[in-house]
Structures are given as structure tokens and as C-alpha cells.
Amino acid sequence: MTASTSLVRATLAASLCLLPLQSGLAKEAKESRPGVYRGYSEERFSEWQKTSQYVAMSDGVKLAVDIYRPAVDGRAVDEKFPVVWIHTPYRRAYTDAKGNLVNPLEQLNLMPLLDHGYVLAAVDTRGRGASFGARRGFQDRTEARDAYEMTEWFASQPWSTGAIGVAGCSYLGGTTWHAATVMSPHLKAIAPGCTDFDKYGFVSRGGTTAQFNTRPENPGQDYGQGVVPVASDTDGKLAAAAIAEHVKGTPMAELWAGMRYRDDVSPQLGVPFWRESSVATYAKEIERSGVGIFIWGNWLDEGSFEATLAYNNLSNPRKLWMGEWGHCIVGDFPMATEMLRFFDHFLKKIDNGWQREPPIYYRTINAPAGQEWSSTDRWPLANARNKTLHLAGGASPGIAGQLTTKRIGSAVANDKFVVNYDPKCSEKVDLYFLMWPCVVDKHGLSYATPPLTSDTHIAGHPVADLWISADQNDVDLFVYLEDITPSGDVSIVTHGRLRASHRGEQRPPYRDFMGLPYHRGERGDAQPLVPGTPARMRLDLLPTSTIVKAGHRLRLTVAGSDPRQRSRNVKFDPPPTISIHSDREHASQLMLPIVGEFSEEVRGE
Template sequence: MSKNEKFPKEESNPYHFENVPSRKTFSGRYKKSSQYLTMRDGVKIAIEVVLPEDLGKTDKIPTVLMQTRYWRNYKLRIPFRWLLNDIPDKKMLYSYLTSRGYGLVTVDVRGTGASFGTRPYPWHKNEVEDGRDIMDWIVEQFWSNGDVVAMGGSYVGVTSEYAASLNHPAFKAVFPYSNQWDVYSEVAFPGGLYNHYFIRIWGELGEGLDQNSSKKFLSLFPIFYFFLKGVQPVETDENEELLEKAVKEHKKNVYVFQNEGEVDFRDEPLTGQEVDNADTVGVFTEQANIEKSNVPFLTWAGWLDGAAAENIINRFMNYKNPMRAVIGDFDHGMKRRANPYFPLTYDIIPEKEEQMKSWFDFFDLALYGEDSFSEKVLYYYTMGEEKWKKTEKWPPMGQEMHRFYLNENSTLTGSKPNKEEGEDKYSVDFNITSGDGNRWHVHYAQKMNYTKREKIDPNLLVYDTLPLEEDMEITGHPIMTLNLASTHQDGAIIVYLEDVDEEGNITYLTEGEFRFIHRKISETPPYKIDIPYHSFKKADALPLVPGEVAEIKFGLLATSVLVRKGHKLRLAICGADKDTFLRYPSEGNPVLSIKRSKETQSFIDIPVIKRY
């Protein structure tokens, strides 16, 4: 599909909504104002209000709420502040949403930007509760019709979902995208491995922003540093005295990287806390309140945006709320394509204006449709086939698990090993890296790049199938089962699933990582999942006995791909990714023995969709 090709208005198009009601529209010219709101505990929060410039005295409009920790508005450097009112992305959003008859309230959450207060950790209960005070204020304004919706990506997506948990009577719909649902497993510790790259860089960015410094943009968003001097003070703070006082208060903030070395397990208290842990900041814990609200959801994420697709699937499987869930081949900001079958091709489909049309068609339907928004559908994009599909249940209908065994001569076979003895030894190489274009690095200015697998795989333990006799659609979570022994009590395994074509070109499909001490299979997960459940709690930790075989069973990250006839499936296995995850163990050089005998097998179960 070319960049300029429009999506047909068909059943499998996730961006199209039927029967969108007609409403009064405006010119797209807008006006802004800013001020402090005083919260219930006296903390002053900075807000920005964006309204249609041609809003009439009697016009009443709904409001979009966006609560951010990334500066609600920017103070531009000279000469840009003389030439521009807003950077292009904000101008496009403001113009579009006001043209559709919406107002916007953006907020510096407490402890950030121009707001006062402190933050002991992200999405603290005080920050969440501020949303209620802000909505109370919104509905009292002359321009408000009493309806509030929320939207945003990443951090702002989480704040929008938390807003749904408040059950405020004005809150009517929510659109979180590329956000975090279970912070421990999706962001901080995928498979129990500490994501030191992301946590360090994100925490340091936040610390810089909270001190009104744009220097961190130099390494993450260089163009932002070029344009932006700092956060925009509120209008009445002409001498920036209040901003200076707020920034001083921010020095008491605690940042996520300060948990490094202090927190390993899901139930360990965060730095400076007696009880609050990673689950405290996981919005999945608000499921009951969110279901009580019954607000409809539109929610998007990309297959290769870290583990963001996991929250789409988990939310879809668990919430009873009406929902259109979408998993596509886009990156964290939905600005670039992230599809391994189109390496180094980044033009996004659809373009931003068509994306925004979809967002506000959803809001219009949720607020003013003739019938209440009631669909519960997940749309997903199958990469390699380049086709949208939809399902009303997950896993999708027709999914069958096909088992492939690790076998001799680096093969991956449908039949069990037939030898009485069989193993492959692997000395963990802690210099292995998947590079700075992997799925865990593309949250910022980095572009996805998995084009170097041909250079990486020779240093890994690999197993290949024979060429496929027919096309194979893989949709869902592959499940890896390894029987292995190690020379050390702790360690990790990273498994890459790949597509190898007839010429030997390698296409990354998905991956799974797992820390060995979390291998205990536990009962009663906190929410419904379709992979083995590991609690990641301290009491369930099981160090390996060196030399003793242990079963390691875990799910890879979900995907949807079509592997073509004649291609091979490959498993590539290693024990480290130095530029992304902390090393396990912290010292020593483990040697892994992966068993593949008649009695002790290692295998992967691959979710295949039956094709008719």
C-alpha cells in the first residue's frame, strides 16, 4: 500500500466509523489561555485552554483533557517565538480538534512543568485524583457543554485511562494509545529483565524537564532542543517567579532510575515507599472502577513498540467496556512505520490527518451517536501479508498451536528428538546487542532497524525449520519451553523468532526474554492472560541449582505475521542484550546446556491461524 493510498471504507478498516453524527464545525483557528488551578490540597496546577477562535457566546462544546508530564506548552527559543505560535505537531492537533467543535485542556501534572507539587513516582494517587478537580472546573466554564473525553499517548495515555477510573459524571470516552497497562511486565522488567536503557533515559529526561531544562532533548529529540527553551509559564507569571518556585519544589521528586538496584521484584516497595510497588502504578489495578464507568475505549498500539501491543490485548481480554482496539505496524508516536518487512521504510499509513479524523469520529459517536457505542472488536495488522483483520475474541478464531522441537544439527522440527542424549552448549556473550533500533529503543527519535540480524545471528544459538511448504500466518503469543542447565544460579534467556528467506535474508518477527529465577509457574494471575503466568514476586524466586536441569517456560511477545512458502522459521537464542537489559548474573560467565533428547525436550509452540 503506497503512502498516499486511502483506506477503503470496508469492514476491516480500523480507522473508519459508520454513522458519525453531524455537528457544528469551526474554522480551525484557535485561541489559547493559561492559568493555575488550585487542587483540593492547595497545590497549584498549570493548565492550558485551547478553544475555537470563532466560538460564539452561546456555543457549548465538549472538552478533551490531556494530562502530561512532558510540558503542556513550550517556550520557544528566539527567533522561533517571534515566528511561531506553536510547533507544527501541536498546531495541527489544536487546529483539527477545534475545527471539529472540541475544546482542549492540557495540564502539567503535579511536580512537573510549571505546576507546583512533588511526585514520589509516576501516576501517584494525588496526581490521579487531580483529574477529578480539573473536570469539576471544566464543566463550570462558559464554553463547556458538560462532556469531557480524554486522550493521549504513552504517559498521557495512562493518565487518560486513570481519568476513566474516577467515574466522574462528565467523563464520557477515552482514547489511550501506545501506553502502559502493566508497568512491571511491559516496561520496567519484561520477562523479569530490568530494562535499564529505557528506565534510565526516561527518568533522566523527566528530571531534566522538571528542572525546566531542554538539554536532554539533545540526545533524544535533537530538533526539540533546537526549538524549545523550556516550559511555557502561565500568562499571569510574566516575570516567571512562580515558575521558578515550582521548579524548586520539583527538586524533591523521585525518579524511576533511582529504583535501579533497589527493586527487582513486582512486590518490592519503590524507592522511598513502605508499601507502594510497581503494581501501584499499573492502571490494570483499576479494572473494577473502569468497568463501572463503562466508558467506551478507542485504543491503539504498534506490534513492535516495546510491549505496547500486550496492553491492547490484555485490556481487550479483560475489560467489559465497549472498545475498538487496534494493533498496527506503527511506532510509539504513530508517526513512523515499524514493520520489519519494510526495513528502513518509515512513511506512516495512514497519515496524521486521517488518524485524527478517526479519533474524533470515535468521540463524536461516543458522545452524540444515535445509539450508544457498543462494539467490542480488536483490529490487527498482519505484517508480511500487509492486511487488516478483525476479531471479537482473543486469541482469534482458527488459532492452533504448532509445536517445533529443538533438534540436532541446529534444526527446528515438527517431530521429537529421537536420540537418548542431546544438548547444545552456549557460553553467554554479554557483548551481544540487538542495536539501538530495536523495539525497546524506538520511544523517542530512534527509528526501528532490524537490518543487521545476518551479522548478529552467527554469535547466537540458532535452529532452523525446513523451508515451509505453504504460507504460515502466525498470530498470537508463541510459547517457549526450554529444559536447560546452567553453571550459575541466575541468568537470562532471550529468544528471537525470525523469518529466513531463500537468499538467507533474515526478518525479525518477535522475541521473548526471561530471567531464570522467575521460572515458577504461579496460579491466579491478576488479570486474564494466554501465556504462562509468573508472579515475579520475591517469595516465588527460584535460583537455579548449577548443573541441574530446570524447565523454563514463558511467552514471547505477541505478533501477527505471514511467513511465505519457501521461507524458514528460525529461533535465535542468546543470554544478553547489553544495550537494553541489565546482565544476569551480575558477575561470571555462565555456560548454558539446552537439552534436546528423546526424554528431555525443548520446543516452541507457535500460534498458527488456519488458512482456508
Template sequence: MIETTETMTTRDGVELVATLWRPDVDGRFPVLLSRTPYGRAVEGPGFHLDVPRLVAAGYAVVLQDVRGTGASQGEFRFISGEAADGYDAVRWAATAPWSDGNVGMYGDSYLGITQLLAAQERPEGLRAIAPHVSPAGLYACVYQPGGVPNLNIILTVSAMVLALGELDRRISLGTATQEDKDRYVAAIGLPYQLGERLQELSERLPLSDQPLLADLVPFYAAWMSHPDPRDPLWRGGAVDHSRIEVPALVSTGWYDYFRDASIEHYERLRGESRLIVGPWTHFSHDRDICGRDYGDQASHEAVDWTGVHLDWFGHWLRGAPMRDRARVKIFVMGDDAWHEEDDWPIARARRVPYHLGFDGTLSTRPGAGGEAGFVSDPGDPVPTLGGAVMTFDAFGPLDQRPLDERGDVLRHLSEPLGARVEVSGEVELVARVSSTAPSTDVTAKLIDVHPDGRAELLTDGVARVEDLEPGEVREVTVRLGAIANAFRPGHRIRIDVAGSNFPRFGRNPEKGTTTLHGPSYVVLPTIP
């Protein structure tokens, strides 16, 4: 395997630097291209395939620093500048002397959306893409629909990834020193007080007031100050699926914070695209997530993640027969097994309403009227416990029982199930609410309660209700997103409703009592 450093020039004269790995023989090869802001280490963030194996299979593999990061010139334009540069990079890779003119793109997270934005520009030579855990666009990285900040994600990424990357870049350019980086590392509590320090940062108000990030990640303050998706700040950062013509191997995990965005990519692309969803988080692809073991079929190693991509790109870049023709492969938790489906959403799924009883019950039988309330207090929010969050020790399917003593959570529990119930599809809560405050948030969780009492978090969501009049009862839909879980016999289905889930979601600044009115219900897509 030969490794070289390669440089290309964009249409506006900016030099972008890449590492090239290729077979140690003369010739031209199909190219697998990734574009990253996280550095060009062969095992770096967002780059989870086996490069020596790809090269041994006859590919040239290129990893490029995006504009304004690593060794590349220019100003970093987080997501919003990647379409044009992606087009130029594909054309450069397709016409390089070591290229046979066929280019595929792959990679995780930011490396995923750079593929989609390049593909919408339709560069000649691009044959297929494989975005994994990819966001929908710039605004969707930062906010939930309705302007609720994805605080845990965007603050952690800014403080832990973007800021450190910018410091490394400045050190390489001679505009910062190792001492500058050491001071920053100490300020954010690495390694032992990181969780505490990030919690302190998340509690600062207003959200835009982050002195530690002001110089290193200057666009963070602008993001937090512009929650309206129509603001010009967000232009250029969204994927136009209607312009993408190449097939996509889309993949994600049930505990990935870009899960629903990834699934939407597949749904809007269709055609020859494929979807894979495993029991993974954004950054963990092991069989075990925080003590929950999903079995020997669950990990990237078990499914041969590099082999999956070799099969995909071998077909689209080389014309080889594709061994795995499954259109949709999902890992159904509970069964802890892979299922193949014809499409997503699953056509045979029945959208079954489970009604929230105000005595704490959850049933398919329509409930009577009634009401129950909880206090929503930004000074004492319900703490995040697991789920699709960016932490390093408490994420995914965590037991929710430590929160059971809180009086500001409404819990609705089904009877023990007499038979297996598979819920595979998008879950949503339809709630009728009023509040003593003019604005309130409604958060919801879907939980699998085991016979031993373990309350395993499956998915969650939030909706913000604004401009409420006194006494007004308004219907709100809370999207909890997609899931595939088999509730086993003897298990119970539980829905928790509250006014916060912090710091996963930013707090509503209003304090008040929120009342949940009947009829309210959760819709579970059930597989007969």
C-alpha cells in the first residue's frame, strides 16, 4: 500500500489537502473518497472502514481535509460550504492519474453529509455514496423542529471536536501554542471532570454566552441566537434530495442522534438506495451499549462492515453482482436479531393508538376524559438519562428507574403483555395540553419495562408549544422518531411525559404547570 499527500485547487483558488492510499502497483483504480473536518488519521472520527482491506481489494482511498480544517486552506464553513467543494473534489478524484474515473463516497456524520451535498451537485464520475449516521442539514444539527436546541449534541461537538480541531490547526500554522491547547483542555475538564464541566456549560444562559467557544467556534453563538429556520444563517446547509441521482447505502443506529435524519435520507432518495439500521449509537457500534448486550449478531464486526461496503461499491463502481440484495435491514431489539424488509416504513405496520389513562394506565382501549399535570421548572429540569446523546459513559438504553421519584413526570404503564408486540416504525405522541405559562415544552419517552423492573429507554422526543392563551387546550404532536423493538411476553410498554429532558434538549425558559388532557394517546406502528 502506498500513502501520499495530494493537493487539489477549488474553483475559487483554495488548496485542499488529502491523504491517498492506493495499491502498490501501477494502474488506475476506482476511488473511495471521504471529506472530513476531523483530521486525516486512518482510524479517525467518522472513518470506520478497514483502509488496508479496501486498498487490497483494488481501491484508491482518499481522505481530504475540508476547507479551513487540517492542512487545507480557507475558512471553515460548517456544512454550508460543502456542496461546491464536494463537487470539485469528486471531479479532481475522477480525473487524477491514479483514478479510473469511477468515484464512490463514504464516511460517518459530517463525512456523511459531505457526500449528500456533493451528490446533489451531480458531479461526473460519482457513482454511489454510503452516508452513515448523517445529519439532514445545518439547522437540523442545531435544533429540533420548533426551535428546541439539540443542546447536548451541538455544545459537546463544539467544545470537544470543533474547538480542539481549531486549536490543533492553529498550532500547525504557528498562531497558537501547545500551552494554549493545554489551558483549553484544563478549562473543559479533560479528562476526569469533562462531564461536570459540560453540564456547567449547558446551564449557562443565554445559550449563546459561551466565552470558551467565542474565539475557537465563533459560529456557535450565531447558531444559538437564531432559532428560526427561515433565517439566512441556515441557507446552503440543507440537502436537496430531488437533485441526487446516485444510489445511497444509508445506515444509522437506533440510538444515533441523527437516526431520523438518516432514515429520511433513505425515504426521500428511494430508487436503488438501501437502508441499514443497527442497535448502535452515533459513535458506538459494539454489541454492548452501557451494559445492554444485543448479542453476537449486533456489532459492526459481526456484520462485516467493511465487507458490506465492498459489496456495495463493487457493484456500483465495478459492475460486480451484489451479494446482499436486501433493500432494508433492521435490527429488531428485544428479538436481538436482524430482519429484512421490502421497504421503510413497513407497509404492513398498523398504527395502533395506546391511550394515556390519568390513573397512570396505558391501553389500546379509548380512555375517558380527565387531566393530570406536572410542573415545568427550568431551574430544576428533568435530567437526561441515556438515549441518543453525546456522552462517554451514560447513553443509549439506560434504565429510567433513577428518575421514578421525580414528581414532575407523568408515567403511563400497560398491563404485562400476553404475547410479543413488535413496534417498528415512527412513534408519536398526540397530546392535548394547557399551561399556566405562555410557552411550554412537552417531552415524551417510550420505555420497555422488563419483568425484573428494568425500564429500558427506547426513544424520546420533544415539542415546544408557544403563544398559549390562559385556559387554552391545544393539541400537540411529539415525534419520538423511529424504532424497532419487540416487547416480549411479560414486558410492559411505558410512556413518560414531562416538560424537560435536559441537557439533551435545551430548557424552555418559562416556569409553569402543564396539564395533560384527555384524550391523549401514543401511536405505535405495530407489526401484525
């Protein structure tokens, strides 16, 4: 272990809130709660030993594996430990452009587990990194079966207790879920972060495939350039041979683009792939597996709805953690501590109170200092009440209409805009992998409240209930709920999207869809617009827990495109004209889940 590694591990250990025991002093008092863990788990080790090798799957394809074991004086300890592993398509270890070695286990806050008596492992998925084969499809059943075989392989090793956990975020969160769908007998716990539960509902939310999933393949990240070969591959020839096989895999963007509807058969794979790749398809298998589940995510991330959906539709011992940050970011929260608490409970059977705590722990954006975190036993919150705000009309591109609790509909009122397919972000951002939309001013139509007279807590899933018409038989709607400061700065609180032809509502296939409109998105559900005729579109925005400060205004912006749309097949030609109706017969409105009071009246009036 190098000096730089020692420094990293010292920093991570500090985040664990675990005080070293001093000779002659009594053991510290036990304490276990989110982010805090003392007195339950002994920090026995300060070194680790890494090995790497290939492991052959039942069909002969070899996967590259890195294994980290606790060590003393440079040698791996001859004991059995629980194993926590990750299944990554982004290289289990690689050298970045500056020549630095990147270890995804460190990025995922897992390395401190070694100090507490765990074995860690990282596996390149089939067709990625230094593993052989070609990826048939994004998180297909082949990848899930590989996860089964790797889990059982780890359980059979002489240094393993047979208690296995899987963790990961983003794509790795998905591989974590899929590892549980195949019911490996030795898999006891999973920790999926910032990922999806319903694949179609995530990638093609509202029928619009317009997110990061449309990005082109990246030669480094996706095919394996820069990956560290396994130890026996001293000249890198095996890794090079593996990478040569990767280009035969199914390109992600083309895969999604070939299936516009949920029940479409993939032209590349010849199967209804949305169903195959969706974790929700295998919910009963996950429940039968009995694995403990720690679901974590963030409000400012595309996967926020999927985290709440998964939590509400599984019966396993489980928790939901929601932070206020972006994709796979944990901010100042000591996630290493939480991973240790979770895996200690399920892999070491330590009674640290994990299951006796409230199952949901979430952070509120803009909360007063010291009041950011809250616990609850259900989501949406039992004390949230819907407040209806009406779009009062009078909007035009660059000029906001009214968003008010008072309905001010005239006999005939509609606002129009022409869709701009080249919207620009107000700030400089990298659109290649943008997981949260950027603010685009003077784009579409906006409706704003007067300054709020008191802090307003929005907690739950806002729903936009809009009446629209267009001069074509289909359009996309992108809806943003924004917070405007007194100085005019704008931030996006939450957002949603829906293609007009997907506006039909069907019965959800879930035990609990949280009372939200469900748009199944099958080919037979399509309802083209009649040009010029108003149609109702109800769409839920991603969940949030955000306090909008007194003096700020809320703004609802409706557009027909988003800067993150790369897939040009979503363009309608010519750009359509969209009307938003707010007359007496067609009341466009916004339902906000509010905890406490809401007041839109201007101070002093």
C-alpha cells in the first residue's frame, strides 16, 4: 500500500466517525444511526492486499476480477470474511489521462470496509473493461446470470464466509439490482444507488428518450481503453484481445432508439428488451430472495422517482436514503459509515438497530442549518397536502404569465410558442452526461407566482395538469418548476416530460404508484393529437423535498425541447406551434404537495 493510498484511507476512516481505541481505556459507547456508528464494529486492519485474475463463466467467457483482502505486514489475513463486490462496465481499475490509477471502490465509499473485516472485489462486466465477450444488451439476462455465477464463486472461496453483498451507483446500481433478480442463495444484501427500477419509465420517461442514454459509445469508458490488465496478463495482450471483442456489442443509443414504445421488439436483439432489462419485471424474485436493500439517491438526479418507486413496491427489509445532491454524489454525508452499518447488519448479523429505525431518511434542500435531515415511515409524506396553482394566461416567450391560487380564466385564453430545437443553457455545462437539466430562459412559456410571503416546503411529486393544442399530431412537452430569487437567479426545483401521444393514462402495474398518473407507453396506447383541438396532459414531476424561501417566486416553464435531446429523431419538422390553454373550459394548473402553509400574496398588500 502506497503512502498516497494511506492518506486516502486515513481520510476515509475519519469520515467513519469511528474513534480508535486506546490502551487502557474502556470501549466507546455504542451508537448507531444514519451517518453515525460507534462501538459496534472493530477497526482491525490498516492494510490490504490486492490480487487480480480471470474467472470463467459457464459459457466459457472470462471476466476480469480484482480482489482486495485485509492484510497484516503486507500479507493477506488467513481468515474468512464477508465479501462486497461491484459489477462495472466502466473498468474495475484504470489509468486516467493524467496517469493516475482510478479505483471505483474508493469512489463508492467502500474501501473502509476492508478495515472492518470485509473482502472487496470489482468485476468488469462481460464485454467491458478487461473482460472478454460482447455486451448483448444494456443490463440483459446474460449480465444477470454472470452476477449469479460471480456471487457463488465469491461464496466458495477459502477467504469468504459465504455472506455476499453487492453495491454500486448509476449503471453499477442497475447491476446491483439485477444481481438480486437471479436469487443467488449466498447474496444477502444489496445497496443500489441513483439508478432505475422501471427501465422504460426511466430511459423513455413520458415516451421521450432524451437523456444521457442517447450518448454515443465512449472508446475509453465503454470499450476498455486504459483498463488495468489482470496480474497474469503481464504484456496486456489478453486485455487487448478482450477489448477487440467489445466492439461487437449492441450500441446503447441505437438500442433505445429502436424501441419507441414499451412493448416494441428490439430490432437488434429480437426481443421486447424494455421488459428484459427492467428490474421491476423481477420484483417477485427480488422479494423471494429476501435480500436486505439499501436504496439511495438524490433529489437533483433523474433516478429520484425510480428510488421512491422501488422502495414502495418491494417488501424486503429495506431503507430509502435521499440526499439533495446530483448523480452519485453524497455531499457531506458520511456514506462510508452507512455502508458499514448496512453490511454489518446483513452480512455479519450485528444487531445495530438498522431495522428498528424509520425506513426513510431524506434531506430537504434549503432547510435551516441543523434541520436538513428528516426521517419518516412513508413516501409521499403523510402530512403533505396538494395546493392547486392555476396558469392564468398572458404568457409569451420571454414574458411570464401568472401562476396563482386564484383561477382567472376568461372565455377564450391560450398562449402560443414555436418550439425551438436549439435551446441554449444559461450556464456553461457539459451536455455529454448532464443528469439534471440546465436553466434555459426565454424558451417556451413561463408562469410565475408573486414573491412568497413565507418559506414554502414542497415535499412530494408535483403534477402538471395542462391543456394543450398544436398544429401537428404530436409534440414533446418538457416542464420545469423553477425557483427565482429576488435578484433574478433561477434554479430548477424539479422537472418532467411527456410526449403528447403518450398522454393516455392506464392502470399502473404496481402495488403503489403513489397516486400519480401512469402512462404505460405501449404502441396500442398512442393517441395522436387532432391539430388545433385541446387535449389534457397530466404529468408528474420528479419528487423533491425543497424549501422555497420567502421573497422568492415559483415559476413553471413549459417547452417543446430540452438541450439534452441529442437523438434527432425526436425532432418534429417543421417545428410545431404549441398552445397552452387556460380558459374556463380548459383549466391548466399545477398541483404542489405542500407541508405547512403556502402564501402567494405580496408583502404589504
